[in-house]
Amino acid sequence: MIRIGKLTDYGILILTHMAQDEARLFTAQEVSLAVGVPLPTTTKLLKTLVHGNLLDSQRGTKGGYLLARRPDQISMVDVVTALEGPVGLTDCGTAQHPGDCQRSISCAIKTNWQRINQAVHDALAQVTLAEMRLPAVHPVHLPASRANLLRV
Amino acid sequence: MIRIGKLTDYGILILTHMAQDEARLFTAQEVSLAVGVPLPTTTKLLKTLVHGNLLDSQRGTKGGYLLARRPDQISMVDVVTALEGPVGLTDCGTAQHPGDCQRSISCAIKTNWQRINQAVHDALAQVTLAEMRLPAVHPVHLPASRANLLRV
DNA sequence: GTATACAGTACCATTATAGTACTCTTTATA
DNA sequence: TATAAAGAGTACTATAATGGTACTGTATAC
Secondary structure, three states: OOEEEEHHHHHHHHHHHHOOOOOOOEEEEHHHHHHHHOHHHHHHHHHHHHOOEEEEEOOOOOOOOEEEHHHOOOHHHHHHHHOOOOOEEOOOOOOOOOOOOOOOOHHHHHHHHHHHHHHHHHHHHOOOOOHHHHOOOOOOOOOOOOOEEEEO | OOOOOOHHHHHHHHHHHOOOOOOOOOHHHHHHHHHOOHHHHHHHHHHHHHOOOEEEEEOOOOEEEOOOHHHHHEHHHHHHHHHHHHOOOOOOOOOOOOOOOOOOOOOHHHHHHHHHHHHHHHHOOOEEEEOOHHHHHOOOOOOOOOHOEEEO
């Protein structure tokens, strides 16, 4: 249920690593090695995170990436939004009756989904990168699931 | 970000429809027509919902499906869990260091993910099928996103 | 006994995701 | 000012999950 992609997982790993030394400039190669994610994938993620305004980049010989804000100013919504795309909902109605809100009950449902969405959004907003560095209060070990997916 | 599949969306549509007449027996065909989802897909979903103990089924000529519990006793976690699979997390560590919790920071992150997971879980648990029948307090219309995905 | 309706399973097509490669631009420094 | 280091941008491919369908089996009312 409710999935978060591998790349987002990596992205959080990357940001958490960089948060260890929050003002430092990291090269893509450094990050790749530290986190254990292949360089091409790492660079791709770093670029995306720059686009999402979570990282600043510096080009040239002594270039690299660094956090755009302090770790406690970066929440998981920011990260997930940057890596998985914008918040949004499907069009109203079913496939058979697109946009036909009056005809079906689906529109009322969609608006209710937004209630849920908001709750999920808030949940993600509450956790910052700074907190992710710390161990959870009650660490629990759940059994592994299939195929490297984070299933919430 | 955080996606809910089309089938889950349909499933909620189906359950919401059946909740209109909560003690009645519905045939798969009836449901299919009412909700506007093709019969094969509808039956697949109905079967899955029976497995998830959200519906009871009755075989034979006068058979059909009905809600296993009252609509206010069925939450969105139940539905989403039934249709998208069990709650769980990936294995600890990165692809390079599977299960190697000490070596990397990822394990601490995973346990923190569970905090988020719990929040999401709670958010879904708070909304019941009974509530889904009602219009939201503040209905908002967000722009449509791509490819029939519910993006939370 | 037969028609109806659900149960179970296995399969195929589509699509999103993950991952990679290649070319271009910027900048420090020798 | 030439060069090498490092990021920017884009486009492509393979894999895997999802969505959708078909087929065979089983129960039950009339």
